[in-house]
Amino acid sequence: MATAKEEAKTKTVAGDGMEPVKAFYPDIPGTHYSGDIQVGINGKMFLVKRGEEVEIPRCVKEVIDWSMSEDQKTEKKLAELEGR
Numbered sequence: 001m002a003t004a005k006e007e008a009k010t011k012t013v014a015g016d017g018m019e020p021v022k023a024f025y026p027d028i029p030g031t032h033y034s035g036d037i038q039v040g041i042n043g044k045m046f047l048v049k050r051g052e053e054v055e056i057p058r059c060v061k062e063v064i065d066w067s068m069s070e071d072q073k074t075e076k077k078l079a080e081l082e083g084r
Helices: 004-014 058-082
Strands: 018-022 037-041 044-048 053-057
Touching: 018 058, 037 058, 044 053, 044 058, 053 058
Parallel strands: none
Antiparallel strands: 018 053, 037 044
8 A cells, every 4th residue: 555655746746637548559560659658757757558548647648749749740840841
């Protein structure tokens, strides 16, 4: 059973709750997106399995969403530059 100190630390890292997420898993093994997702927040590491629906802290989901958004912006910019 977790101590009060451990529970307080978990609440601080987890923020205001848990959210379900299913991370994209490609059909082609060995690609950039074939491994599990590692997220570090305030010195605590989280490992999110791809292809499975899991419950993760909201702050971890926000980091993953932000990262995916930046990946999409990068892909769009590269496509524009290649088109020139």
